Amino acid sequence: MTVAQPDVTVVIGAYEAMPYLIECLSSVEAQSIGPERIEVIAVDDGSTDGTGEYLEEFAERTPMRVLVIRQENSGGPSGPRNLGLAKATGRYVFFLDADDRLGPEALERMVAMADRAGTDVVLGKVEGVNRSAPKSMWGKTLERTDVFSSNIKFTLSAQKLFRRELLDRHGMRFDESLFTGEDALFTMEAYLRADGVSVVADHTCYYLVGRDDGKHVTKSGSYTLRFDSARALMRLIAELVPAGGRRDQLMIRPFLVTLLPQFGPKYLTDSEEIRRHKFELAKPLMDTYWTEGVAQRLRVHERLRLHLVAEQRPELLLEVVKFVKAKKQATALLEKKGRRVYLAYPHFRDSAAGVPDSVYLAEPREARGFPGYREGGVDMFVRRAVRKARRVLTSREVRQAA
Numbered sequence: 001m002t003v004a005q006p007d008v009t010v011v012i013g014a015y016e017a018m019p020y021l022i023e024c025l026s027s028v029e030a031q032s033i034g035p036e037r038i039e040v041i042a043v044d045d046g047s048t049d050g051t052g053e054y055l056e057e058f059a060e061r062t063p064m065r066v067l068v069i070r071q072e073n074s075g076g077p078s079g080p081r082n083l084g085l086a087k088a089t090g091r092y093v094f095f096l097d098a099d100d101r102l103g104p105e106a107l108e109r110m111v112a113m114a115d116r117a118g119t120d121v122v123l124g125k126v127e128g129v130n131r132s133a134p135k136s137m138w139g140k141t142l143e144r145t146d147v148f149s150s151n152i153k154f155t156l157s158a159q160k161l162f163r164r165e166l167l168d169r170h171g172m173r174f175d176e177s178l179f180t181g182e183d184a185l186f187t188m189e190a191y192l193r194a195d196g197v198s199v200v201a202d203h204t205c206y207y208l209v210g211r212d213d214g215k216h217v218t219k220s221g222s223y224t225l226r227f228d229s230a231r232a233l234m235r236l237i238a239e240l241v242p243a244g245g246r247r248d249q250l251m252i253r254p255f256l257v258t259l260l261p262q263f264g265p266k267y268l269t270d271s272e273e274i275r276r277h278k279f280e281l282a283k284p285l286m287d288t289y290w291t292e293g294v295a296q297r298l299r300v301h302e303r304l305r306l307h308l309v310a311e312q313r314p315e316l317l318l319e320v321v322k323f324v325k326a327k328k329q330a331t332a333l334l335e336k337k338g339r340r341v342y343l344a345y346p347h348f349r350d351s352a353a354g355v356p357d358s359v360y361l362a363e364p365r366e367a368r369g370f371p372g373y374r375e376g377g378v379d380m381f382v383r384r385a386v387r388k389a390r391r392v393l394t395s396r397e398v399r400q401a402a
Contacts, residue, residue, distance in 0.1 A: 006039040009090030013080030017098035027101035033108035043080035046073030078174035106205035120194035122161040124205025131210030147191040156184035181229025248293030286310035338374040341367040
C-alpha cells in the first residue's frame with residue numbers, strides 16, 4: 001500500500017522544552033488540516049528534562065506520522081533543523097520551535113494559500129505571549145508579494161511555511177557555523193529565491209511564547225556573534241541582489257536590527273577595549289556595504305551613529321549615544337521655506353567635528369512629524385521637468401522656424 005505524500009512536514013527542534021512542549025505538540029495534533037496530511041519530525045537535541053521521552057510517548061499515541069530523533073546536544077538550533085529538513089517528505093516544511101505553538105487552522109490556511117497563489121513561502125500572522133512579536137507586516141493579507149514590496153524583511157525568523165522543492169533545488173540549509181542570526185540568513189535567502197511570498201494576516205497562525213526561565217531567548221553570547229550574523233546577511237544580500245536601490249532597501253535590515261544595537265545604550269557600559277573592538281569589527285562592513293542609499297533610508301539618529309562608525313569617530317559617538325539613550329528630542333531647524341528639516345543632534349554644524357549637514361537632514365517620512373515642514377520635493381521636480389520640456393519644445397520651434 002502506497003502512503004500518500006504529506007502536505008506539510010513540521011520540523012521541531014527541542015532542547016529542554018518541558019513543559020512547553022506539551023502545548024506545542026497539542027497545537028500540532030489539533031490542526032484542522034487532518035493527521036493524514038501532516039508529518040512531524042522532532043529532534044531532541046540532548047535534553048535532560050524529559051523532552052525526549054515525551055516526544056516518544058507522543059509518537060506512539062498520535063495518529064500523525066511522527067519520527068523522533070534523539071542526539072547529543074549540538075549547541076544551537078541549526079543542526080536539528082537541518083536534520084529534520086533532510087528527512088522531510090512533505091510538499092511544504094514548517095519549522096516550529098518547541099516552546100511555541102500553532103494557531104488553530106494555521107497549517108490548513110497556509111498550505112491552501114501556497115497552493116492557491118503558487119508561492120514558495122507563506123508567512124502566517126504571529127502573536128506574542130509574554131513577549132513581543134513583529135507587527136509591521138500584518139497590515140493585510142497578501143496572496144503574492146516579495147521582499148522588496150512589503151515589510152517581510154523585518155521578520156526573518158524560521159517559523160514560516162517553505163515549499164520543500166525550493167529548498168532542495170537550491171540546497172538551502174541553516175548555517176551551523178552561526179550561533180545567532182542563522183534563521184535570518186536562511187529566510188532572507190528563501191525570500192530572494194522564492195517565486196512569490198504570501199502573507200496570511202487575518203488569522204493568527206503562530207504564538208511566540210515567552211518562557212518564564214528565559215531559555216527561549218537567543219543565547220546572548222559574545223557581541224562578536226552579532227557581527228558574524230550581520231556580516232553573513234550582508235554578504236548574502238550582496239551576492240543575490242545587484243548594487244543599487246533594491247540592495248540598499250534590504251541592507252537596512254542588518255544595519256538597523258543587527259549592527260546598530262552594538263552602538264546603542266549598551267555601548268555606554270562597554271569597556272574601552274570592547275568599544276575599540278566593535279569599531280574594528282564594524283569597519284570592513286561599513287567600508288563594503290554602507291552606502292548613501294542605505295543612509296537616506298534611516299532616521300537621523302540612526303544615520304548619525306552609523307556615519308560616525310563608518311568614519312571611525314568613537315570620540316564623537318559617545319555623546320550621541322548618551323543623547324539618544326536619554327530619549328531627548330533633537331531641536332528641529334527648518335530651512336528652505338520649510339522644505340528642509342535638520343535635526344540638531346550632537347555635533348550639528350560643529351566645525352571641529354566636521355559632520356556634513358546631510359547627515360542631519362530628515363527624510364520626508366521623519367520630517368512630516370514637525371510643524372512647518374512643507375513637502376515640496378516632488379512638486380519641485382515636476383516643475384523643473386515641465387520647464388525643461390518647455391525649453392526643449394521652444395528650441396525645436398526656433399530651429400524649425402529657421
